[in-house]
Amino acid sequence: MARQESLRTSECPVARTLESIGERWCLMIIREAFDNVRRFSEFQKNLGLAKNILASRLKLLVDIGVFEVCPASDGSAYREYVLTEKGRSIFPIVVAMRQWGERFMFDEGEVHSVLFDNVDGQPIQPLEVRSANGNQLEPTDCYRQRVISGKQELLL
């Protein structure tokens, strides 16, 4: 509990993100949702996850506003888990994980998936951290500063 409390109330947005959606299966469920999976049975089939674990993770993701529960789009009695704006905004996190994995987690000749865009059919660009004027930044090019949310007023 001490650990979770400290991440949840941290001034560091990385810590709060990890505390809310940082569990591995949560991010795998969200990855499925980016592939248009919406139903409990589909999540279960694709992830091979125990029903009780899947149910608890989906409840958590609904509670924190990543999914909303909607009637089935085909008019059947099923419920569907649909990403909210907060949920869709997780896309860069999942893409960053994907691109790191593509680069470092496969041997030459191993099969893996790559993201392409629908319009031109080309692989998407690598995500790069850039300054306001467009320069590519390494970790040592950046510093952290405390601000008040919403106002961006500097405290230090």
Place this chain on the structure above:
Amino acid sequence: MARQESLRTSECPVARTLESIGERWCLMIIREAFDNVRRFSEFQKNLGLAKNILASRLKLLVDIGVFEVCPASDGSAYREYVLTEKGRSIFPIVVAMRQWGERFMFDEGEVHSVLFDNVDGQPIQPLEVRSANGNQLEPTDCYRQRVISGKQELLL
């Protein structure tokens, strides 16, 4: 084990990334390293983590090549954990988590940290997923395709 095995051998790079560095404390340790933390005692002080847990996570991160262990930069007897290229390349993942957290995990008026760049002192750009020709992409603008690593040869 079934779960870990399935993530480790998945064709999905997101799954392999989550399996290797997706544990919350691993990513918090890496975040500290991006702030130039290098020593066991500093990680422990900043994260408030039990020594045995910190030691196991650091060992894992060395074993998978995210850190290398080096003699202390000041010539003392301490060992330092220094990010490798593989480790430094985790930067976009941590920045994506930071920016999602900044946007969704703080109430108006709450204090949090923001990343600025050293040169112009401005907040860094939001990470955006873009196509090869620069268009911003939503999840529904993309599709996954299987390729062979290193060759980008399409299988499907």
